[in-house]
Structures are given as structure tokens and as C-alpha cells.
Amino acid sequence: MNKATEAPDSGRVCPLDYRYTPAALALPPATAADTLYVVGGLYGNPFALKEVEKLLEDENAQCIFNGDFNWFNCSDRDFVSLNETVLKHDCIRGNVETELARRPFGGGCGCGYPASVSDNVVDWSNSIIARLNTTASNHQLLQADLQVLPVSKRYQVGDSTVQVIHGDCRSLAGWSLSRENLSNPDTGTIKDIAACNAQIIACTHTCEPIATTLKSAVTGTQKDIAVINNGAAGMPNFSHDLFGMVTRISTRAAPTATVYGTELDGVYIDAIALRYDQNAFLQWFLEHWPAGTPAYQSYFTRLSNGAKTTLTDARGIGFT
Numbered sequence: 001m002n003k004a005t006e007a008p009d010s011g012r013v014c015p016l017d018y019r020y021t022p023a024a025l026a027l028p029p030a031t032a033a034d035t036l037y038v039v040g041g042l043y044g045n046p047f048a049l050k051e052v053e054k055l056l057e058d059e060n061a062q063c064i065f066n067g068d069f070n071w072f073n074c075s076d077r078d079f080v081s082l083n084e085t086v087l088k089h090d091c092i093r094g095n096v097e098t099e100l101a102r103r104p105f106g107g108g109c110g111c112g113y114p115a116s117v118s119d120n121v122v123d124w125s126n127s128i129i130a131r132l133n134t135t136a137s138n139h140q141l142l143q144a145d146l147q148v149l150p151v152s153k154r155y156q157v158g159d160s161t162v163q164v165i166h167g168d169c170r171s172l173a174g175w176s177l178s179r180e181n182l183s184n185p186d187t188g189t190i191k192d193i194a195a196c197n198a199q200i201i202a203c204t205h206t207c208e209p210i211a212t213t214l215k216s217a218v219t220g221t222q223k224d225i226a227v228i229n230n231g232a233a234g235m236p237n238f239s240h241d242l243f244g245m246v247t248r249i250s251t252r253a254a255p256t257a258t259v260y261g262t263e264l265d266g267v268y269i270d271a272i273a274l275r276y277d278q279n280a281f282l283q284w285f286l287e288h289w290p291a292g293t294p295a296y297q298s299y300f301t302r303l304s305n306g307a308k309t310t311l312t313d314a315r316g317i318g319f320t
């Protein structure tokens with residue numbers, strides 16, 4: 001894909017078919033779970049996936065991949081292997097899966113990047129999806145599986161309803177549950193969160209972790225609401241250390257140390273570090289995306305040195 005063949009504003013706009021309403025999210029029945037791992041933004045990292053499988057086995061837990069599990073897995077072998085493993089679990093679509101399944105290919109990543117993200121990042125992102133789309137088009141059965149994935153799923157953990165989404169309460173690729181916005185949420189965002197009729201909202205998409213509690217006095221709901229965005233399962237999230245991160249929601253306290261967490265009405269909500277084999281991952285990444293490629297330009301610094309976010313940035317109200 002080059003500039004001449006990209007749709008106008010590719011990567012900047014949320015396609016119309018990404019949209020839904022908070023009330024629609026609240027409709028489907030909830031699936032019961034004792035311990036649920038929410039794995040957002042695996043980004044095609046097979047080493048992180050291996051660690052997720054270990055976590056699930058250790059706790060005999062349920063899991064949902066809440067989108068963007070594809071990204072760096074551009075070889076046929078990695079594309080098939082990762083999707084065949086992930087699709088055995090509960091999954092919802094992220095913008096990446098939605099665009100990989102779209103026919104004809106729309107030419108953009110569907111990230112809906114805000115103005116604060118540079119044009120270079122948007123261009124690199126569109127180039128990555130174009131490369132991945134070439135691979136996906138060799139695997140039409142997997143594309144069909146991705147196409148029929150839902151955009152949200154609800155669980156019942158203890159007395160709490162958990163709303164799992166990719167972006168925000170109105171769009172698959174919405175940014176209103178970003179760290180920036182949740183630090184001081186606007187009235188519309190608070191209203192949307194309340195309208196989901198859930199006590200916990202788990203999301204990802206923005207690739208930057210944030211966890212916070214909105215008090216019932218603010219939301220006008222009967223109970224406080226926790227919102228937790230895991231950042232990325234398959235990429236480093238912080239400046240001080242290199243690990244992916246997933247969300248754990250359970251009636252039982254986490255068996256190992258958490259990055260941060262809270263307890264709300266008897267349900268534990270934690271950010272859990274996913275320590276994948278960093279050296280093996282970087283070697284694998286460089287084999288597929290060497291210097292000069294769009295993924296290298298956009299992500300290599302973060303993958304090898306960490307993100308800019310600090311723990312203080314990510315740990316919001318009620319999380320310790």
C-alpha cells in the first residue's frame with residue numbers, strides 16, 4: 001500500500017461499521033467466570049502468547065482476547081499458528097482483525113488515531129496492515145473466522161458484570177478510555193461508561209495502560225465502576241521495565257504479585273505482568289521487520305527500550 005492507493009484519512013478515521021451504543025453493549029447475556037484473563041493487544045507476539053497459555057493453565061482460568069491479537073505476525077506460518085491458538089479461546093475483534101477480514105481490503109489500519117499521533121506513525125501503521133493483509137488473504141478460512149467475531153462480550157464474575165470491549169463504549173477503535181481522557185473524564189465518557197450497566201469495563205486499543213475507579217457519586221450508578229485498559233500484552237508498557245501486561249478479574253486474589261490492582265465488591269481486578277522471552281522476541285521481530293521497515297521504525301524503540309509511561313501514570317484512583 002502506498003499513499004496513492006490508500007483511502008483518504010486511512011488510519012485517522014473510525015469506519016462507520018465500528019460504531020455501536022453503550023445500551024447495545026449491555027444487552028447480551030453474561031457468561032459466568034471465576035477467573036478471567038483479558039488479553040488485549042497481543043500484536044502477533046508468539047512468545048507472549050506462550051506465557052498467556054501458561055497463566056491460564058496455572059489457574060485453570062478463562063480467557064478472552066479482546067482484539068488486535070494480530071500485527072507483527074506477517075509470515076504465513078506465524079499468522080496461521082497464532083490465529084489457530086487464539087481462536088480456541090473467547091475472542092472479540094479489534095480494528096486489526098476487522099480490517100484483515102474486510103473484503104475488499106479497505107487500505108487502512110482502522111486505528112482512528114487522534115491528532116496527537118504523528119502522520120509518520122499513521123503511515124507506518126497503514127503499511128503494516130497492508131503487509132499483514134497480503135498474508136491474511138492466503139488464509140481465507142481464518143479470515144472468515146475473524147470476520148464473524150463479536151465486538152464485545154459480557155461476563156459475570158462474582159457479583160460484578162464485566163464488559164469487555166476493544167476500544168471504548170461507542171466504537172471499536174474509540175479513544176475515550178485512553179489514559180489521557182480517563183485521568184479527567186468528560187461528561188460524555190462518564191455517561192457512556194454508566195450506560196454499559198457493568199461494574200467493570202476492560203478494554204485495550206490505545207496501547208497505553210490505565211486503571212481507575214469512577215465513584216458512584218460521579219457516575220450516578222448504584223456501585224462504583226472500575227475501568228482497566230491493559231495497554232499491550234505483546235509489547236512493553238512502561239519506561240522502567242520490559243513486559244507485556246494483561247488484566248485479571250477474579251473472585252480470588254491473584255496467586256502471584258500484581259503490577260497494580262484493586263478489590264471492588266469482592267472481585268479482584270489486577271494488572272498482571274506478562275514476562276515473555278524478550279531476546280527471542282526481538283530476534284524474531286528483526287527477522288520479519290528489519291531496520292527500515294515500517295514496524296521497525298514505529299515500534300523498535302519501544303520493543304527494545306520500553307514505553308514512555310510510568311507506573312504513576314497508569315495507576316489511577318483506587319488502584320494500588
Ligand SMILES: [Fe+2]
Binds near residue numbers: 067
Ligand atoms: Fe486497536
